[in-house]
């Protein structure tokens with residue numbers, strides 16, 4: 001052993017930067033070759049050639065030194081330890097649950113599930129597509145409707161989506177929407193915000209009066225926020241005779257026992273699937289469910305998984321009706337939903353698979369039994385309940401004893417809902433025990449014997465109205481009746497996981513999506529009980545750890561973005577856009593500028609931008625791009641001037657979706673400001689900015705940060721995400737607040753601005769991921785990550801440019817953190833499209849880059865900083881090999897309609913079946929020497945999209961069909 005290391009300074013041996021080199025792909029000895037390959041002598045030179053000098057940060061980010069992984073974990077553990085773990089019986093849409101450990105470890109904590117992307121490439125996503133189909137089937141069964149989507153962001157936004165959908169399908173002229181006053185307050189808050197900008201009048205009142213109003217739709221809650229279970233079929237019928245569309249917010253666990261809202265007449269049913277095994281997490285992430293009748297499928301928001309067939313006629317799953325999505329329909333979109341809650345929907349669906357109908361009935365019946373026992377005990381002690389029919393929630397008239405009982409319960413370890421000065425709410429859940437009932441009764445000063453209460457309640461058969469007990473079969477598909485032992489469940493989860501290509505297999509170079517490393521140390525805190533088991537509306541003195549972590553992350557994000565304030569509420573990028581534009585509208589209104597409603601959006605923008613603008617009541621004016629992919633400055637100036645009186649905002653992505661740092665960005669922002677508008681920066685491409693420039697530096701007023709891109713929250717197969725917004729000081733007073741809970745440690749008073757998400761900090765339990773990332777990287781590591789992301793993109797662009805034209809570069813020939821490869825000339829010459837290339841990449845073990853965004857007929861590659869030279873070279877080799885295959889078609893050496901690209905992806909069935917193709921089996925499935933070492937087998941052949949949309953089928957496939 002060399003003596004040098006033994007004599008080295010201790011500081012070197014400490015390896016304080018260790019995480020930086022674990023996060024970054026290229027190691028020190030790979031850098032020279034990569035730099036040489038693109039013709040620069042250093043990273044600094046590359047960055048100078050890429051990022052305009054005028055927008056560079058003058059100083060390093062005001063963040064600390066990198067903290068080693070184990071120390072960052074210890075620091076965060078100490079912060080988490082400041083949260084106080086009590087049993088929260090607050091309810092209001094959030095209930096404690098037992099996450100089956102087999103699901104916790106093999107889905108929630110498993111990179112095979114959490115590092116996948118949204119299943120656009122369906123042939124290599126059959127596992128999570130099946131899991132999502134299970135989720136949809138479960139929702140269909142429990143809601144009693146015909147069709148469900150594969151999740152929305154949370155219950156409150158799902159309710160707002162239901163209102164918007166009701167407007168789309170209702171023929172009633174009135175612009176009024178009715179909301180049951182017994183709807184969760186945070187749901188009402190979010191619906192109110194949405195209604196404001198859609199221009200709807202909101203009528204809030206008792207459900208019984210709903211039908212007396214002229215409304216296009218109504219939202220009821222069943223069981224309602226007070227826990228009451230009443231027959232709403234009469235109200236629904238009354239509303240429907242007046243042609244109103246009726247949405248019902250409901251609770252999946254209650255629906256296991258109760259007649260479904262579908263049976264009671266509802267057109268739309270929504271709610272949260274949280275209590276099906278997903279931890280409370282201080283408010284999220286949780287999957288919202290959303291179901292409707294088949295007739296309304298085209299008006300439904302969100303993604304729907306459906307059944308189709310592959311080129312061998314085999315059953316195969318895919319996302320249906322994708323043309324309804326915001327990517328395509330822009331301001332005509334049904335909604336701006338993009339990222340949703342796939343990982344959590346998968347967990348909830350698997351909870352039903354694991355327990356099955358009998359298991360769920362037992363869990364629900366037990367919860368109800370305990371609630372009824374508690375009710376009986378309280379009534380025996382002369383406490384009055386708001387309702388004698390309930391599922392799990394009691395509202396107890398406590399009068400002058402309210403404060404004393406609340407405090408006694410807390411001292412005994414229980415958080416109750418503080419309804420008002422005269423009543424307390426108690427919601428029981430799967431974790432509640434008989435001992436809890438005894439302790440709760442004691443807190444109320446009641447002395448009943450729990451066993452005797454049980455006997456009384458059992459004899460009575462509980463407190464659900466007989467007429468509302470569910471009579472139909474639920475979850476009868478075999479998938480819910482097969483995997484009930486842990487072994488079977490484990491193997492089912494593994495079987496599905498094996499069908500999906502995620503980051504644990506190979507690089508996923510999706511442009512604009514930033515599929516970078518989701519380090520294990522970042523993920524570990526998410527499931528710590530100190531973070532996972534906290535109710536969002538727990539008393540503030542029990543959540544100081546959360547607030548410290550969130551404040552810390554907000555400070556980190558302020559340092560990175562240059563903004564003055566952070567709003568941590570939006571739970572996706574598109575929600576961030578919405579929160580940002582709403583803030584802008586409020587700002588203008590505060591200055592008397594109600595009429596400022598024009599939103600300029602470059603042609604190259606992501607579809608969520610115009611979709612969001614339209615949700616905020618804005619009119620979109622599209623700005624052209626020039627031949628180099630930049631915003632056409634002359635067009636922007638002309639349009640800003642033309643609309644000067646009404647200009648509200650510009651939405652701009654930076655670096656642009658074309659993958660370049662536009663040099664005129666400052667001038668663009670100044671122009672918008674000159675005409676009274678505000679600049680909203682879509683932060684999807686922040687990965688190219690951190691440490692080099694910032695949204696505030698370029699001139700933005702507000703911007704969202706996709707924590708699920710730049711800041712390492714994994715994509716979860718299509719969510720969760722977090723899209724907090726950063727704002728300049730003048731906008732900060734107008735950012736979202738929350739009607740139930742404070743939105744910051746300074747206890748910003750609820751100024752009635754209105755919420756954009758159900759929980760005050762959106763999906764708070766995944767925020768530790770970004771906290772850990774920023775803490776472990778420090779200022780130095782973050783800047784280095786950006787530089788390497790730019791290096792990797794330029795390396796890929798450089799290596800591939802002679803095979804595929806790189807569509808756009810900056811003035812010095814550089815791309816930013818991603819590059820667009822133009823496939824259109826290839827298509828013109830050979831008929832081979834970007835889709836064929838995407839499918840062929842699967843045979844090489846790679847996920848396709850982003851397709852046809854922002855330019856149709858192209859692919860956009862974003863390698864991120866986390867891929868090393870070896871992986872980049874394998875991807876490059878695959879792309880070059882594919883180009884040679886295309887050349888063979890071009891040269892007439894292989895038919896244009898029967899070649900490895902048109903027949904891709906190739907499956908084991910191809911490999912072992914009859915073979916009459918003009919290329920070998922080996923060329924088909926092992927096209928390069930290293931592929932066999934790490935072969936990924938797509939489980940289905942090319943899926944027929946048209947068949948799937950024409951023969952829409954969005955529930956679990958009958959077993960006999962599968963057997964065929």
Ligand SMILES: Cc1ncc(COP(=O)(O)O)c(C=O)c1O
Pocket residue numbers: 337338339512513572573574575606608609653657682684685706721723
């Ligand atoms: C440029 C851009 N803007 C907005 C979005 C929407 O973000 P989210 O999916 O988090 O809602 C995306 C998503 O990929 C995007 O690429």
